[in-house]
Amino acid sequence: MTDIPSAPHPTEPMASDPAPYPEVKYAWYVAALLGLVYLLAYMDRYILSLLIEPIKASLHLSDFQIGLLIGPAFVILFVTAGLPIGWLVDRKNRTAILTAGIVAWSVMTAACGLAKSFGALFLVRVGVGIGETTVAPCAFSLISDYFPKPLRPRAIALFSIGAPVGAGASYVIGGQLFEMITAAPPVVLPLFGELFAWQTAFMLVGLPGLIVAALVWSTVREPARRETVNQKAGGPTLSEAVAYMRSHGGAYATLFAAVSCNTSIGVAIFWMPALFERVWGWGIGQAGLVIGTILIVGGLIGTTLGGWIAARIVNSGKPHGPYFTVCGGGVVVVIFGILYPLMPTPELASFMVFFAIVATTASAATSPSCIIAITPGELRGQATAVFYLVINLIGSLLTPPLLGAITDWFGNPEDLRYALVIVTASFGAVMLAVLWAGYGSFKRSAMERAL
Helix, strand or coil: CCCCCCCCCCCCCCCCCCCCCCHHHHEEEHHHHHHHHHHHHHHHHHHHHCCCHHHHHCCCCHHHHHHHHHCCCHHHHHHHHHHHHHHHHHHCCCCHHHHHHHHHHHHHHHHCCCCCCCHHHHHHHHHHHHHHHHHHHHHHHHHHHHHHHHHHHHHHHHHHHHHHHHHHHHHHHHHHHHHHHHHHCCCCCCCEEEEHHHHHHHHHHHHCCCCHHHHHHHHCCCCCCCCCCCCCCCCHHHHHHHHHHHCCHHHHHHHHHHHHHHHHHHHHHHHHHHHHHHCCCCHHHHHHHHHHHHHHHHHHHHHHHHHHHHHHHCCCCCCCCCCHHHHHHHHHHHHHHHHHCCCCCCHHHCCCCCCCHHHHHHHHHHHHHHHHHHCCCCHHHHCCCCCHHHHHHHHHCHHHHHHHHHHHHCCHHHCCCCHHHHHHHHHHHHHHHHHHHHHHHHHHHHHHHHH
């Protein structure tokens, strides 16, 4: 820990006399640590999708029920807690809120390993959902106060790397861990008895998050809040935040609708291990290793490239620059998202998946920069909470069970590939139309905030 620079303790600035930004080295440390938090959140979220087939077999579930565990179970807390947490983020200590969230979702992930029925697994997955509910509003609010505008897209991209790397690590580590657990003697716990291999995997993946929670609590300090439009005691109310967003309704509606569609396409990743197992006969270890590696490499390339492009455009005098990476990534992900499920071999499918991952992560990594570009500083926590509530209601809540229901309706588990094509083509068409139509509104709002 001696390499970690000491954290400054700035006081709350007045709008006319802002405090200096924290020391650059420390700011990048915080961004990297927040990326690690995001990585763990995605590991705990994605581990279930790697274990779809053994969970189905041991609990006798349908694809629709699996979809409910992937989507609605996880997203429920976005509906019930997302806005209150965003409200707290705009007023209270963000480090404390984030630490509590990490502890909660880590414990709940481990608790998934004790579930022995669909109902029990659904309930603990609801608890896991608190992870991303706290991470995004805290992280984007902190980053916007740690970094000046020209550096923010790159800092947000560094943070966003945690998503694909976390998902990929969940597959790579989880797949090999599952194979090792399967080959080892069964784990027997008092009161719970013998555990399936997938249950043990949940417990081993969840508990390390407690170490990261301690690191966040002990090393991340609150920066001064800046770029505020008022200094009212207690901060802005939710109604004021909503009123501001309504006054720029065209920009927010465009971004929310387009990214929701992109999320709907992106959540197909949850079904990818099952696709490779059912259609091309890969095992959990092989599917996890290949898909996870693609997610990590493609995700690193996509998030870095997206952040670099957005920063270059912003620095050229166009504050709406991140919008271009969202649009470009959207076009590419639709093309390759339709192609990969239809490939005749797993090798060709993997090749197509790589380009889809690069595109979707480039788009996802810069969409939060779009929120920051059109939102005042003291409203960013609430605006981010609303943003993730909307995109997860449409994408993460609807799409996983929809894919499961379509596959069940076809009657053949291998027809998951056609369900993926239908969902990608449908949401992709809407996304591209919205991005085309809403460009002018977003540009006007971003230019207004930059003045």
